[in-house]
Amino acid sequence: MDHHNHDMTNAMDTTTDPHADHQHHTTAKPGHDHNSMNMMRMTFYFGYQHVELLFSGLMINTPGEMAGAFVAVFLLAVFYEGLKIAREGLLRKSQVSIRYNSMPVPGPNGTTLMETHKTVGQQMLSLPHVLQTVLHIVQVVVSYFLMLIFMTYNGYLCIAVAAGAGTGYFFFSWKKAVVVDITEHCH
Template identity: 40%
Template sequence: MEHMNHGMAHGMDGTERHHHDVDDVDACGASHHHAMVFHTGVCQEILFNGWLTTNALELFGSAVAIFLAGILYEGLKYYREALHARATTATADSRVNITKNECGQNGNCSGTAIVKYSMLSSGHIVQTLLHVIQSTASYILMLVFMTYNVWLCIALVLGLAVGYFFFGWRKNTVVDVTEHCQ
């Protein structure tokens, strides 16, 4: 006869103890089910064990930090594009190659020049490092949203909106091909 264990663990003294796979007790003492639903709770663990809010003031401070992170994220995206645009005007730099046949038959690029960095050029290395930072920031902000805390989600969305308002009007393109979470 096969014995099946349905959520029971046997202690060393032979007694049965219940354990929960998805229920947990947070630092505020509340037992809750980890479901993917939006909530407005104040007690919130954010990203790692050390970032825990236990009252409304701590949650508000965390929301402000997340709001600012959203603005900085949009600024980083603009900065990467601005560096790329600056490289298109740096034709004197031998490490950047802009060819006329990529700009049209008349040789007139009219703002559509294609920049080709060499693999080991400083411009490509800087863009690679900024890409790593942008990718990491993008996934961290996604994980913040996945706390499903309404206040943190609103703070993040508002931060991204304000960041786009500050930086988006200066962009040369509307579609962002470097966006990681869309």
């Protein structure tokens, strides 16, 4: 057995043997099990102590810190929903490039018809497209932050993400035009 496997065996043994040798591990804070502090929780819990938020130095340890984190996460989720709607609005306003393409198609009795297609879009090297690209990057980063916050399984933070997303949708999406297919019969 190599040294790495020996360390893994010792790490696994410490969870079942309270007198196991801890020489291969860094020192944990007094009163805390080192292994439980580094393991990611896999079940929902409501707590405010030792909650690490996105970055290694950003630790929640008091009710006030949790309340502040709740408000910040809530606002981040509201911002995310607003950003999605704002990007859609900017895209509609910036679609200024309209092209008409005509092509011949065979018609009845050997005739030729001209079929015209309208193409609406942006140019790749345009300010609106560059702005959309930057906003897309911000939207992706914020969405992953929200996902990682939810994956802490902390009930307070999960509620903040869900409540912020719902509030943001409520405030921003009512302006969004919804296309309803009246021929759709399966609802």
